[in-house]
Amino acid sequence: MRSGIGLFKGKIFLSAVTLFLASVQFSVSAKGEDSNLEGKEDAVMTFKSESHDLAIEIQGKRHFLALNKIQHWDVEVAQIDGEAFSEVEMVFDGGMPSHGHGMPTTPKVMKQTDSVFVIKGIKFSMPGVWELYFDIKRGDTNVRLTLEIELHYGKKLKILSARFS
Amino acid sequence: MRSHPLLTLCVTALIGIIGLIGILNIAFPEGEGGTIWEEQEVAILRTLAIPQNIMEQSYESLTNRYAGVEEAERFGHRLFFDEDLSINRERSCASCHHPEKAFTDGLPTPISEAEPITRNTPTIVGSGLSAWQFWDGRRDSLWSQALESLESMNEHGTPRTLVALRVAEKHKEEYEAVFGTLPDFSDSRRFPPFASPDSGVQDSDVLWAQMSEEDREQVNLVFTNVGKAIGAYEAKLVPARSRFDEYIASLNDQGEVMEGHKSALNQKEIAGLKLFMDEESAQCISCHNGPMLSSFEFKAINAPDGSDEHTDRKDIGRKEGVIKLLAQEFNCKSKFSDATPEMCDELNFVKADGMELEGAFKVPTLRNVALTAPYMHSGVFNNLDEVLQYYNRPMIEKGVHIDVEPLKLVPHQLEQLEAFLMTLNGGIAVEKEWLQAPPMEGVKQNKKYAAETSSINF
Numbered sequence: 001m002r003s004g005i006g007l008f009k010g011k012i013f014l015s016a017v018t019l020f021l022a023s024v025q026f027s028v029s030a031k032g033e034d035s036n037l038e039g040k041e042d043a044v045m046t047f048k049s050e051s052h053d054l055a056i057e058i059q060g061k062r063h064f065l066a067l068n069k070i071q072h073w074d075v076e077v078a079q080i081d082g083e084a085f086s087e088v089e090m091v092f093d094g095g096m097p098s099h100g101h102g103m104p105t106t107p108k109v110m111k112q113t114d115s116v117f118v119i120k121g122i123k124f125s126m127p128g129v130w131e132l133y134f135d136i137k138r139g140d141t142n143v144r145l146t147l148e149i150e151l152h153y154g155k156k157l158k159i160l161s162a163r164f165s
Numbered sequence: 166m167r168s169h170p171l172l173t174l175c176v177t178a179l180i181g182i183i184g185l186i187g188i189l190n191i192a193f194p195e196g197e198g199g200t201i202w203e204e205q206e207v208a209i210l211r212t213l214a215i216p217q218n219i220m221e222q223s224y225e226s227l228t229n230r231y232a233g234v235e236e237a238e239r240f241g242h243r244l245f246f247d248e249d250l251s252i253n254r255e256r257s258c259a260s261c262h263h264p265e266k267a268f269t270d271g272l273p274t275p276i277s278e279a280e281p282i283t284r285n286t287p288t289i290v291g292s293g294l295s296a297w298q299f300w301d302g303r304r305d306s307l308w309s310q311a312l313e314s315l316e317s318m319n320e321h322g323t324p325r326t327l328v329a330l331r332v333a334e335k336h337k338e339e340y341e342a343v344f345g346t347l348p349d350f351s352d353s354r355r356f357p358p359f360a361s362p363d364s365g366v367q368d369s370d371v372l373w374a375q376m377s378e379e380d381r382e383q384v385n386l387v388f389t390n391v392g393k394a395i396g397a398y399e400a401k402l403v404p405a406r407s408r409f410d411e412y413i414a415s416l417n418d419q420g421e422v423m424e425g426h427k428s429a430l431n432q433k434e435i436a437g438l439k440l441f442m443d444e445e446s447a448q449c450i451s452c453h454n455g456p457m458l459s460s461f462e463f464k465a466i467n468a469p470d471g472s473d474e475h476t477d478r479k480d481i482g483r484k485e486g487v488i489k490l491l492a493q494e495f496n497c498k499s500k501f502s503d504a505t506p507e508m509c510d511e512l513n514f515v516k517a518d519g520m521e522l523e524g525a526f527k528v529p530t531l532r533n534v535a536l537t538a539p540y541m542h543s544g545v546f547n548n549l550d551e552v553l554q555y556y557n558r559p560m561i562e563k564g565v566h567i568d569v570e571p572l573k574l575v576p577h578q579l580e581q582l583e584a585f586l587m588t589l590n591g592g593i594a595v596e597k598e599w600l601q602a603p604p605m606e607g608v609k610q611n612k613k614y615a616a617e618t619s620s621i622n623f
Contacts, residue, residue, distance in 0.1 A: 007587075047177060061507075062424070067453060068454070068460050068577070070510040070511060091486050099568060100566065101521040101566075101568070102469065102516075102519060102521070104462055104463075104516055105514040105515065105516055106515065106516050106517065107514060108513075108514065120513075120514065121510065121514025123514070125460055125462040126338075126451045126452065126460065126462075127444060127450070127451055127454075128444070128451060152444070153204075153208070153209040153212050153450070153454065154205055154207075154208030154209040154211070154212060155205055155208075155209075164446060
C-alpha cells in the first residue's frame with residue numbers, strides 16, 4: 001500500500017494481467033475516448049471466458065466508476081455465443097483488500113430478466129485498487145469473476161486484472 | 166533480532182538518499198512559475214477547487230424543498246440565533262456554533278449542564294454538501310439534525326410541542342409567510358408544552374402518547390418545518406474561495422502559473438500541497454478529497470478520545486451512528502422528507518454493519534481548518550501541529566481496525582503540510598449580514614431577548 005512496496009506491486013500486477021489475459025478476454029469501450037469510463041453513461045466492459053462458456057457485460061449508468069458517487073450498474077450474463085441462460089443467480093461484493101475494508105455501501109443485486117441484473121448502490125469512497133466479485137450461480141456450478149481495478153482522481157481507469165475462477 | 170549487515174547498509178543508504186533529496190528540496194526550490202505539476206496532477210487539483218455551481222451539490226435540497234428559498238433562509242437565520250428556542254431561553258445554536266470561528270466554539274467539547282458532551286463542535290460551513298450530519302452520521306440532513314439539537318437535553322432541551330408553541334408565540338408571521346397557517350395551539354390540554362416522544366424531559370413521552378394522533382401530526386409538522394428553515398439557512402453557508410482555489414485557477418493545463426498571475430501559494434505551501442496529494446506517502450487526499458476536502462465517508466484513524474479503557478466506554482462512532490440513523494423518524498425516507506424513498510440512495514444502500522465501522526468517524530472538511538481548533542471528534546488536539554504529529558505516529562493497536570499508516574515524515578515536511586492547511590481559509594461565501602445575529606424588527610420579542618441580541622457583537 002505504501003511507497004516501499006509500490007514498485008514490487010507494479011510488477012506483480014503487470015504479470016498478473018498477462019497471465020489472466022490468456023484465459024480471459026476483456027474489452028472496454030466507451031463512445032469517444034477509449035478507456036476513460038468515468039461518469040460515462042454508455043460505457044461497457046465485457047469479460048469472456050471460453051472455458052466457463054460465460055460472457056459478462058457490465059454497463060454503467062450515471063456516474064459510472066466515478067469516485068464518491070453512488071452508482072447503479074447493469075450486468076448481463078450470457079453464454080459466449082450470446083445465448084441467455086435459463087436459470088442464473090448473481091451475488092456481488094467488493095472492497096479494498098489492501099486497506100482491509102469492504103464496500104462503503106451495501107450494494108443490492110436485483111434480477112431484471114433471466115440474465116440481466118442491476119446492481120444498485122455501488123460506491124468507491126477512495127482512490128486506489130478495488131476488487132470486485134461477481135459470483136454467478138447456474139445450477140450446481142459457481143463461477144466467480146474477480147475484477148481488480150484502479151481508480152484515481154483525474155486519471156483513467158485501469159483494469160489491473162480480470163479473472164474467472 | 167540481529168539485523169543483517171546488508172540490510173543495514175541498504176537502510177543507511179536509503180536514509181542517506183532520502184536525506185539528500187530533502188536537502189536538495191530546501192536548497193533548490195523550483196523556480197516560481199516553472200512547471201511543478203504534471204497534467205494529471207492539474208486534473209486532480211481541479212477536483213479540489215470550489216466550483217461555481219457548488220450549491221448544486223447540496224444534499225439538503227434533496228429532502229428539504231425550502232433550501233434555496235430566501236424567506237425560509239431568513240427565517241432560519243433568526244431561529245439559529247434565537248435563544249427563546251431553548252428550554253430556559255438562554256441558549257441558541259450560535260452559542261456553540263460561533264460564526265467567526267467558522268461556526269465552531271473553540272473548545273475541545275462544549276460545556277454542558279446536563280450530561281457531559283463528549284464530542285467536539287464541528288463547523289457547519291459546507292455541512293449541507295454532505296449526506297451525513299454529526300461525527301457519526303446519525304442524521305442525513307441539516308433539518309433533521311436541527312431537530313435533534315432542539316430536543317436534546319445537551320443542547321436546547323426543548324420538547325417538540327414547546328418548540329411549536331414558542332414559534333407560534335414569537336414567529337407566527339414569519340412562519341406563515343413560508344409554510345402557511347399555523348395550527349391553533351392555544352388549548353394546553355390538547356397541546357401540553359412538555360410533550361414529546363423523544364426528549365429528555367421527564368414524562369414528556371407519556372404526555373405525547375396521550376395526545377390525539379391528529380394533534381401530534383400538527384406538532385410534528387411545525388417542528389419539522391422549523392428544522393427545514395434552519396436547514397435552509399445552514400445550507401447557504403458554503404465556504405468561499407481561498408488562496409488555494411486562487412492558485413488552482415491560476416494554473417494552465419501544463420501546471421504553470423499563467424502569465425499575468427502571481428502564484429497565490431509560496432514554495433513551502435506548494436510543497437505541502439504536493440505531500441497532501443501524494444497517494445504513495447501522506448495519502449491525505451484518499452480521504453480528504455473533493456471541493457470540501459472530505460469524502461464525508463466514515464474512517465477510523467483511532468484518534469484518542471480521552472476515554473480510559475478501564476472506566477469509560479470508547480466512542481465507537483459510526484457503528485452506533487448508523488443504527489440511530491436507520492431508526493430515526495426524520496430520515497430521508499420518512500414522511501416528513503421531501504424526497505421520495507427511491508431518491509434516498511445514500512440511505513437505501515448504507516453500510517449498516519462491518520468491523521470497519523467501529524471507531525470510524527466522518528472525515529471532516531478541511532475548509533477553514535485554521536479556524537476550527539481544537540480538532541477531531543473528541544477535540545483532543547489543540548492545533549494542527551498536534552494533528553500532524555499524530556498522523557506521523559498514529560495509535561496502531563492489535564485487533565483494532567485503522568485506515569491510516571504512520572506517515573514517517575520529517576519535521577520540515579510536517580511544517581510544509583501545515584503551511585498548506587493554512588491556505589484553506591476563505592471564510593464563508595455569504596454577505597456579512599448572514600453571519601451576525603439578525604435584526605429582529607417585526608418579530609414579537611421579550612425584553613430580555615432584545616437586550617441580548619443588540620449586545621451580540623461578531
